[in-house]
Amino acid sequence: MPAASSPPRRPRSGNRRDEAARLAVLHAADDLLVEHGFGALTVEAIARRAGVAKQTIYRWWPSKVEILLDTLIEDSNKRLPVPTEQPTAESIRGYLRGFARFLTRDTAGKVLLALIAEAQRDPGTAKSFHQRYLGPRREQERDMLARAIEAGEVSPGLGPDATMDALVGPIVYRALTGSSIPRGLVDTLVEDLLRPHKPRHTRT
Amino acid sequence: MPAASSPPRRPRSGNRRDEAARLAVLHAADDLLVEHGFGALTVEAIARRAGVAKQTIYRWWPSKVEILLDTLIEDSNKRLPVPTEQPTAESIRGYLRGFARFLTRDTAGKVLLALIAEAQRDPGTAKSFHQRYLGPRREQERDMLARAIEAGEVSPGLGPDATMDALVGPIVYRALTGSSIPRGLVDTLVEDLLRPHKPRHTRT
Amino acid sequence: MPAASSPPRRPRSGNRRDEAARLAVLHAADDLLVEHGFGALTVEAIARRAGVAKQTIYRWWPSKVEILLDTLIEDSNKRLPVPTEQPTAESIRGYLRGFARFLTRDTAGKVLLALIAEAQRDPGTAKSFHQRYLGPRREQERDMLARAIEAGEVSPGLGPDATMDALVGPIVYRALTGSSIPRGLVDTLVEDLLRPHKPRHTRT
Amino acid sequence: MPAASSPPRRPRSGNRRDEAARLAVLHAADDLLVEHGFGALTVEAIARRAGVAKQTIYRWWPSKVEILLDTLIEDSNKRLPVPTEQPTAESIRGYLRGFARFLTRDTAGKVLLALIAEAQRDPGTAKSFHQRYLGPRREQERDMLARAIEAGEVSPGLGPDATMDALVGPIVYRALTGSSIPRGLVDTLVEDLLRPHKPRHTRT
DNA sequence: CGGTAACCGAGACGGTACGTCGCGTCTTCGA
DNA sequence: TCGAAGACGCGACGTACCGTCTCGGTTACCG
Numbered sequence: 111m112p113a114a115s116s117p118p119r120r121p122r123s124g125n126r127r128d129e130a131a132r133l134a135v136l137h138a139a140d141d142l143l144v145e146h147g148f149g150a151l152t153v154e155a156i157a158r159r160a161g162v163a164k165q166t167i168y169r170w171w172p173s174k175v176e177i178l179l180d181t182l183i184e185d186s187n188k189r190l191p192v193p194t195e196q197p198t199a200e201s202i203r204g205y206l207r208g209f210a211r212f213l214t215r216d217t218a219g220k221v222l223l224a225l226i227a228e229a230q231r232d233p234g235t236a237k238s239f240h241q242r243y244l245g246p247r248r249e250q251e252r253d254m255l256a257r258a259i260e261a262g263e264v265s266p267g268l269g270p271d272a273t274m275d276a277l278v279g280p281i282v283y284r285a286l287t288g289s290s291i292p293r294g295l296v297d298t299l300v301e302d303l304l305r306p307h308k309p310r311h312t313r314t
Numbered sequence: 315m316p317a318a319s320s321p322p323r324r325p326r327s328g329n330r331r332d333e334a335a336r337l338a339v340l341h342a343a344d345d346l347l348v349e350h351g352f353g354a355l356t357v358e359a360i361a362r363r364a365g366v367a368k369q370t371i372y373r374w375w376p377s378k379v380e381i382l383l384d385t386l387i388e389d390s391n392k393r394l395p396v397p398t399e400q401p402t403a404e405s406i407r408g409y410l411r412g413f414a415r416f417l418t419r420d421t422a423g424k425v426l427l428a429l430i431a432e433a434q435r436d437p438g439t440a441k442s443f444h445q446r447y448l449g450p451r452r453e454q455e456r457d458m459l460a461r462a463i464e465a466g467e468v469s470p471g472l473g474p475d476a477t478m479d480a481l482v483g484p485i486v487y488r489a490l491t492g493s494s495i496p497r498g499l500v501d502t503l504v505e506d507l508l509r510p511h512k513p514r515h516t517r518t
Numbered sequence: 519m520p521a522a523s524s525p526p527r528r529p530r531s532g533n534r535r536d537e538a539a540r541l542a543v544l545h546a547a548d549d550l551l552v553e554h555g556f557g558a559l560t561v562e563a564i565a566r567r568a569g570v571a572k573q574t575i576y577r578w579w580p581s582k583v584e585i586l587l588d589t590l591i592e593d594s595n596k597r598l599p600v601p602t603e604q605p606t607a608e609s610i611r612g613y614l615r616g617f618a619r620f621l622t623r624d625t626a627g628k629v630l631l632a633l634i635a636e637a638q639r640d641p642g643t644a645k646s647f648h649q650r651y652l653g654p655r656r657e658q659e660r661d662m663l664a665r666a667i668e669a670g671e672v673s674p675g676l677g678p679d680a681t682m683d684a685l686v687g688p689i690v691y692r693a694l695t696g697s698s699i700p701r702g703l704v705d706t707l708v709e710d711l712l713r714p715h716k717p718r719h720t721r722t
Numbered sequence: 723m724p725a726a727s728s729p730p731r732r733p734r735s736g737n738r739r740d741e742a743a744r745l746a747v748l749h750a751a752d753d754l755l756v757e758h759g760f761g762a763l764t765v766e767a768i769a770r771r772a773g774v775a776k777q778t779i780y781r782w783w784p785s786k787v788e789i790l791l792d793t794l795i796e797d798s799n800k801r802l803p804v805p806t807e808q809p810t811a812e813s814i815r816g817y818l819r820g821f822a823r824f825l826t827r828d829t830a831g832k833v834l835l836a837l838i839a840e841a842q843r844d845p846g847t848a849k850s851f852h853q854r855y856l857g858p859r860r861e862q863e864r865d866m867l868a869r870a871i872e873a874g875e876v877s878p879g880l881g882p883d884a885t886m887d888a889l890v891g892p893i894v895y896r897a898l899t900g901s902s903i904p905r906g907l908v909d910t911l912v913e914d915l916l917r918p919h920k921p922r923h924t925r926t
Numbered sequence: 927c928g929g930t931a932a933c934c935g936a937g938a939c940g941g942t943a944c945g946t947c948g949c950g951t952c953t954t955c956g957a
Numbered sequence: 958t959c960g961a962a963g964a965c966g967c968g969a970c971g972t973a974c975c976g977t978c979t980c981g982g983t984t985a986c987c988g
Contacts, residue, residue, distance in 0.1 A: 128960065148435040152948055163961040168950065223434050226490055230431035231352040236492060244491060267502045272484075275493070276503060280476075280483030282490075286430055287448060288440060289479070298471045299480060302506040328979020329937055356969055367940040372971065532953020533963055557843040560943060571966045576945065634898055635842035638835050639760040644900060652899060675910045680892075683901070684911060687892030688884075694838055694894075695856060696848060697887070706879045707888060710914040736984020737932055764974060775935045780976070 127170070134160035135167055136184075139177045144217045148224045175228055175235045178221050179242050185218035186243075192250040197258040203300045205254070206277060210296060213285040223285055248274065264304035276303050331374070338364035339371055340388075343381045348421045352428045379432055379439045382425050383446050389422035390447075396454035401462040407504045409458070414485050414495040427489055452478065468508040480507050535578070542568035543575055544592075547585045552625045556632045583636055583643045586629050587650050593626035594651075600658040605666040611708045613662070618689050618699040631693055656682065672712035684711050739782070746772035747779055748796075751789045756829045760836045787840055787847045790833050791854050797830035798855075804862040809870045815912045817866070822893050822903040835897060860886065876916035888915050 138160035142151050153174055157164045171177050190212045193201045213219040225243070229236035252270045259265060266273040277299050284291050342364035346355050357378055361368045375381050394416045397405045417423040429447070433440035456474045463469065470477040481503050488495050546568035550559050561582055565572045579585050598620045601609045621627040633651070637644035660678045667673065674681040685707050692699050735743070750772035754763050765786055769776045783789050802824045805813045825831040837855070841848035864882045871877065878885040889911050896903050 126959075131960070147437065153950085154948060157961095161961090163963085164950085165952085165962085166960055169959085227431035227434035229492075230427050230490065233351065240491070267506060268499060271493075272496065272499050272502075275488050275491075276484045276499065279485070279487030280480045283483030283486050284479050286434065286486075287444070287479075288433075289475075292476065295472060295476045295480065298476075298507075302471060303502075328939090330980070332938070335939075357971085358969060361940095365940090368970095369941085369972080370939060373938075532955095532965090533961095534954070536964065539965080555843060555845065561945085562943060569966090571968095572944095573946080573967085574965060577964075631842050635839035637900075638839035638898065641759065648899070675914060676907060679901075680904065680907050680910075683896050683899075684892045684907065687895030688888040689891070690895050690898075691891030692887050694842065695852070695887075696841075697883075700884065703880065703884050703888065706884075706915075710879060711910075735933055737986065738984085739932095740934070743934075765976085766974060769935095773935090775937085776976085777936090777978085778934060781933085 128166075131160070131162050131166055132170070134162055135171075135177060136181050138162075139174065140181050140217055140221065143178070143224060144220055148227065151224075173235075175225065175232075175238060178225055179238065182218055182221045182225065183243060185216070186212070186222070186247070189216060189218065192247065192254055194250075194254075196261065197254045197263065198261075199258070199263050199300065199304060202254065202258060202264065202304065203296060206281065206296045206300065207293070209278065210281050210285075210291040213281065214291060219285070223282075226282070226286070266304050268303075273303060332370075335364070335366050335370055336374070338366055339375075339381060340385045342366075343378065344385050344421055344425065347382070347428060348424055352431065355428075377439075379429065379436075379442065382429055383442065386422055386425045386429065387447060389420070390416070390426070390451070393420060393422065396451065396458055398454075398458075400465065401458045401467065402465075403462065403467050403504065403508060406458065406462060406468065406508065407500060410481055410485065410500045410504065411497070413482065414489075414500060417485060417489040418495060423489070427486075430486070430490070470508050472507075477507060536574075539568070539570050539574055540578070542570055543579075543585060544589045546570075547582065548589050548625055548629065551586070551632060552628055556635065559632075581643075583633065583640075583646065586633055587646065590626055590629045590633065591651060593624070594620070594630070594655070597624060597626065600655065600662055602658075602662075604669065605662045605671065606669075607666065607671050607708065607712060610662065610666060610672065610712065611704065614685055614689065614704045614708065615701070617686065618693075618704055621689060621693040622699060627693070631690075634690070634694070674712050676711075681711060740778075743772070743774050743778055744782070746774055747783075747789060748793050750774075751786065752793050752829055752833065755790070755836060756832055760839065763836075785847075787837065787844075787850060790837055791850065794830055794833045794837065795855060797828070798824070798834070798859070801828060801830065804859065804866055806862075806866075808873065809866045809875065810873075811870065811875050811912065811916060814866065814870060814876065814916065815908060818889055818893065818908045818912065819905070821890065822897075822908060825893060825897040826903060831897070835894075838894070838898070878916050880915075885915060 135156060138156045139151065142155055142159060151174060153164060153167055156162075156174065156177070157167055167174075167177070171180075190205075190208055193205055195201070213222065222243075225235070225239050229239045248271070251274050255264070255266070255270045255273060268276060280295060280299060281291055284295075339360060342360045343355065346359055346363060355378060357368060357371055360366075360378065360381070361371055371381070375384075394409075394412055397409055399405070417426065426447075429439070429443050433443045452475070455478050459468070459470070459474045459477060472480060484499060484503060485495055488499075543564060546564045547559065550563055550567060559582060561572060561575055564570075564582065564585070565575055575585070579588075598613075598616055601613055603609070621630065633643070633647050637647045656679070659682050663672070663674070663678045663681060676684060688703060688707060689699055692703075735741075747768060750768045751763065754767055754771060763786060765776060765779055768774075768786065768789070769779055779786075779789070783792075802817075802820055805817055807813070825834065837847070837851050841851045860883070863886050867876070867878070867882045867885060880888060892907060892911060893903055896907075
């Protein structure tokens with residue numbers, strides 16, 4: 111009786127894109143980044159870990175950066191949504207605290223930091239990162255801020271982009287330099303930058 | 315006087331370290347970073363450009379990161395000294411404006427950004443970067459801030475480190491994301507974060 | 519039919535070992551050895567000459583010695599077969615003359631000399647050289663000798679291995695020391711060592 | 723009074739060649755060859771082992787081959803002199819047995835094998851090896867043989883060079899291929915090649 | 927008897943080759 | 958038509974020795 115035991119391989123996809131392979135790649139990339147750092151994140155390692163051929167990766171993603179962008183976009187929409195209800199000073203503070211937590215605790219936060227870093231090395235990465243992540247998200251943040259101002263909840267002394275950068279910058283910077291982000295930092299930023307009591311010089 | 319000019323080979327070093335080679339390496343690294351980005355910054359390219367053997371680089375620097383750190387430390391001490399005279403709110407603003415200019419205009423600024431990025435990929439880089447650059451510089455900045463507070467020049471709502479990060483973070487963040495740094499941003503940061511008029515909750 | 523001729527790149531191998539690359543490496547190694555000597559036979563030079571990546575060489579051969587062994591085995595089976603028909607004193611003399619010609623005229627002879635030499639430098643080479651070349655060939659030679667003795671064609675005063683070494687040794691030694699190999703040498707060796715007319719002391 | 727102990731360094735030579743250094747180099751080369759094989763015999767290793775600067779080696783020897791030649795010439799004159807008394811068949815057999823022992827047991831034998839090998843890689847080595855070692859020694863051997871013939875002690879069927887090669891070749895060949903050299907081999911070679919009883923065809 | 931010439935140890939230097947790793951492209955084969 | 962597998966050309970990695978070159982210090986000879 112021949113047909114003893116064939117290796118228990120998962121059913122291959124055939125004609126259509128293999129969703130299991132796609133997820134395996136995304137998770138493998140994520141895991142490797144967290145476990146061994148960006149330096150060890152090679153396409154070959156991802157393929158090995160995901161049990162997938164290198165070509166399968168190159169077929170669907172132009173570079174490993176795009177893999178990370180996929181996971182980052184998915185995760186940060188899911189776990190760090192920009193408040194869309196009528197925003198208050200309080201909800202903005204909440205968003206920033208969430209952002210701080212995201213950067214320091216969530217694995218997706220590492221991905222964001224890695225992409226900021228990678229954007230410094232390669233112009234292509236920078237462009238893609240802006241178009242697919244930073245730009246859209248900033249759009250939403252700008253909207254949040256604009257509506258809060260309109261409602262009289264906050265009155266920043268700077269234009270919307272500069273204000274967001276002034277709020278987000280310190281948080282990102284501490285994450286990049288490996289420092290923790292104390293609660294008081296976020297509170298004070300919000301307090302000082304969103305509720306000033308005297309007129310300002312310029313707007314940017 | 316028989317033979318006028320012998321072949322103009324530069325005198326080799328002999329037993330001692332060759333200062334000309336050291337400088338050639340530092341400049342080559344700098345130039346390549348600015349011209350082609352960190353991605354193209356290979357040890358072999360540096361050696362080629364500097365007209366130096368690869369081994370000469372490895373003899374003196376454990377990695378290309380240390381080369382960049384050498385140039386960064388030298389350049390930023392020279393071109394962006396932390397104010398040591400009795401500091402005023404004004405001199406702090408000047409320092410931050412200088413920092414913004416350094417990051418966006420000076421080639422050494424690119425080096426700083428590249429090192430921040432590289433520190434995300436490799437823990438060893440991160441450690442060295444902190445010990446040799448971030449730590450010492452922060453020390454000086456803390457001192458500057460402390461003396462300004464003591465003199466009643468400024469009264470930040472946060473502890474010294476958090477305050478510095480709140481000031482520096484936005485500038486770095488905009489540089490990392492490729493934005494320009496408007497004058498008003500620095501002014502407003504100084505105004506809002508260093509001269510608050512009411513008591514704060516926490517200090518960090 | 520729009521575009522006539524696309525760039526004439528040779529079709530790459532895909533999944534299977536590239537036979538063209540294998541041959542290119544073997545020939546390149548052979549050519550370089552003959553043209554510039556073993557000293558100039560570096561893996562990089564072979565790769566360059568063969569138009570092949572270094573890694574392709576290391577993928578299939580553990581060292582350049584194994585490349586040479588491959589060519590040597592192939593060539594000496596082809597151009598210097600050990601007589602397998604019922605051997606006579608005459609055919610043995612013919613084999614030895616062929617061997618002398620092989621060593622001095624054939625490029626593969628240079629390979630053999632180079633491998634004998636290299637075996638002195640590195641024990642690994644020595645082992646491989648014995649197992650893959652010297653051993654099997656000696657096996658055949660022993661067989662040839664045994665059957666000639668059995669047939670009463672020759673009656674050497676030594677055991678088979680020692681006899682073969684006594685015949686082959688002078689030829690190899692002259693090749694190693696760069697002397698020519700006169701016809702009379704081979705004849706006399708055969709005459710004196712294979713047809714002695716009185717009893718001998720020992721056998722080895 | 724403190725003046726503890728200055729390092730007990732051996733007195734340096736000053737103006738004249740340092741005999742101690744010369745010997746240290748020769749012995750270091752010999753030892754390294756025997757211990758780790760020719761492959762590990764680098765000039766740097768010799769210098770290290772001999773406690774000598776590299777330049778001191780290059781000042782006195784054009785290459786490491788010449789170092790080995792120095793030791794080989796000295797040792798083989800001392801431990802394997804060519805018989806100069808009126809030679810007999812017996813004394814020639816003794817010389818060949820001594821040669822076999824020299825090749826397999828004496829460290830200088832390894833040096834000889836290494837030089838034969840190295841001569842295959844580099845023409846310069848070959849030339850030097852012939853001029854300084856093989857040539858002179860063969861001269862003496864030829865002389866030994868000629869006088870033995872003249873005295874009617876032996877009557878080889880070949881010319882002097884070919885005869886010597888026929889005697890020495892098998893011994894060298896077995897040493898090169900890592901075989902032992904049985905007593906019977908030497909005896910039979912002498913018997914068959916030096917005392918033939920019928921006329922020969924050619925002389926070389 | 928002081929100057930100088932040749933030595934020696936040490937070790938930096940410009941090179942070449944080593945054997946390894948990952949890149950992104952390619953081809954084969956099976957589902 | 959896709960996916961697993963994996964060979965391929967390429968180029969950088971960090972290391973080992975090569976042979977050349979000062980350097981600073983030590984005699985021994987010579988003027």
